[in-house]
Amino acid sequence: MFFSSLYIHIPFCLKKCNYCSFYSINWNQGIEGLYLKSILKEIELTKEFLHLLETLYIGGGTPSCLSIESLEKLFVSLRENFKTKNDIEFSIEINPATVDKEKLKLMRSYGINRLSIGVQSLNDRELSFLGRIHSSDDALKTVDLAVNEGFDNISIDLIYGIPGQILKSWKTTLNKLVTRDIQHISCYELSIDRHTKIAKELDSGNFSLPPEEETVAMYEFATEFLESRGFKKYEISNFAQPGFQCRHNINYWSAVPYLGIGPSAHSFIDRKRFHNPSNLFSYAEHLIDGKPAWINDYTVDKTEELKERVFLGLRMKDGVILTNPCIIEMLGSPEYKNLISISGNRVRLTDKGMILSNEIFARVLLHIENCPACKQG
Numbered sequence: 001m002f003f004s005s006l007y008i009h010i011p012f013c014l015k016k017c018n019y020c021s022f023y024s025i026n027w028n029q030g031i032e033g034l035y036l037k038s039i040l041k042e043i044e045l046t047k048e049f050l051h052l053l054e055t056l057y058i059g060g061g062t063p064s065c066l067s068i069e070s071l072e073k074l075f076v077s078l079r080e081n082f083k084t085k086n087d088i089e090f091s092i093e094i095n096p097a098t099v100d101k102e103k104l105k106l107m108r109s110y111g112i113n114r115l116s117i118g119v120q121s122l123n124d125r126e127l128s129f130l131g132r133i134h135s136s137d138d139a140l141k142t143v144d145l146a147v148n149e150g151f152d153n154i155s156i157d158l159i160y161g162i163p164g165q166i167l168k169s170w171k172t173t174l175n176k177l178v179t180r181d182i183q184h185i186s187c188y189e190l191s192i193d194r195h196t197k198i199a200k201e202l203d204s205g206n207f208s209l210p211p212e213e214e215t216v217a218m219y220e221f222a223t224e225f226l227e228s229r230g231f232k233k234y235e236i237s238n239f240a241q242p243g244f245q246c247r248h249n250i251n252y253w254s255a256v257p258y259l260g261i262g263p264s265a266h267s268f269i270d271r272k273r274f275h276n277p278s279n280l281f282s283y284a285e286h287l288i289d290g291k292p293a294w295i296n297d298y299t300v301d302k303t304e305e306l307k308e309r310v311f312l313g314l315r316m317k318d319g320v321i322l323t324n325p326c327i328i329e330m331l332g333s334p335e336y337k338n339l340i341s342i343s344g345n346r347v348r349l350t351d352k353g354m355i356l357s358n359e360i361f362a363r364v365l366l367h368i369e370n371c372p373a374c375k376q377g
C-alpha cells in the first residue's frame with residue numbers, strides 16, 4: 001500500500017507580518033469565494049495521485065481566517081475525495097485572534113487532531129515588532145481554548161533572535177508556555193528575507209539583530225530547558241513530548257511523496273518536483289481549463305537527491321544513513337570533532353553541530369557538487 005502526505009495552502013492573512021516571505025494576501029470575502037471554488041476544483045483534479053493519506057496538513061497564510069462555511073466546504077471535500085489511514089495525523093495552523101470556540105469545534109468534528117498555533121512570542125513588544133495581530137494574552141487564551149475544546153496534540157511556533165529581544169524575555173516566553181498543556185514546540189531563529197518590512201527596518205539602521213552569542217544562548221537555553229521539561233529535540237528546531245513528533249514534517253524530511261494543493265503549494269511525486277503559481281488569480285485561471293495548475297516540474301537527479309538526503313536527514317536528531325565513503329571520511333575528520341557523531345553508516349549532528357548546521361551543510365553540499373563519485377549517487 002502506498003501512503004502519502006497532502007498539504008493544503010490557504011493564502012490569506014488578516015495583515016502581513018513584518019518578517020513574512022510566504023505567499024499570502026489580505027483576506028476579503030470576495031477572494032475567499034474565488035479561492036474556495038479553485039481549491040475544490042483542484043482537489044477533484046488531483047485526487048487520483050494520492051491513494052491513502054497518512055498525514056494531512058492545512059497551512060498558510062492563516063487557515064483559521066477562512067469563514068466557518070468555507071472551512072466546512074473544504075473539510076467535506078477532503079473527506080469525500082481522499083481515503084485516509086485510521087491513525088491519520090490531520091493538522092491545521094491557526095493564529096490567535098482568528099479562531100473561536102465554534103471554529104475549533106468544527107475542526108474537531110471533521111477529524112483535525114493536531115493544532116499548530118502561531119504564538120511566536122509572549123512579549124508584547126516583540127509581537128508588535130514582528131507585526132503580529134495578536135497580543136501575548138490572546139495567544140495564551142487561544143491555547144487554553146484549544147485545550148478546553150479537547151485538542152491533545154498542540155504545537156506552538158516560536159521565534160527567537162528578534163531585534164531587541166534578550167535572553168531573559170526568551171526564557172519568560174518558554175517558562176510561561178510550558179505551564180500549558182502542549183505537546184510540541186518549534187523554535188525558529190528569525191530569518192531575514194530581503195523583501196520583507198523587517199529587512200528594510202534593519203537596512204535603515206533603526207534596529208539591529210541581537211548579537212550572535214545572545215542568539216546562540218537562546219537556542220542552547222531552549223534545548224536544555226525544554227528537554228528538562230520532557231520535550232525531546234528531534235530536529236534542529238523542533239521539540240516534542242514522546243509520541244508527538246510531527247509526522248507530516250518527518251515525511252517531508254524523509255522524502256516521502258506529497259502533494260501540495262493551493263496557490264504556491266509544492267509537490268513531490270514519482271521523483272518529480274513541481275508547484276502551483278504563487279498568485280491566486282493565475283492559479284485560478286489555470287484551473288478554469290480543467291487541468292492542475294502545476295508549473296516548473298523537473299525530475300530530481302541523483303546529485304540533488306543525495307544533497308536533499310544529507311541536508312534534510314542531518315537536520316534530524318537521528319541523523320541519516322550514508323553510503324558515500326567520501327562524505328563519511330570528510331565528516332569524520334578532526335575538523336568536525338564534537339560537531340558530528342558517526343556510528344557505522346549513520347551520521348548525526350551533535351547539539352553543538354546543530355548550532356553550526358548552516359556552515360556544515362554548505363560544506364557538505366559543496367563537496368557533493370564537486371565530487372564525481374557522489375554525483376553518481
Ligand code: SF4
Binds near residue numbers: 022
Ligand atoms: S500570519 Fe503567518 S503567513 Fe500570515 S503574514 Fe504572518 S507569518 Fe506570514
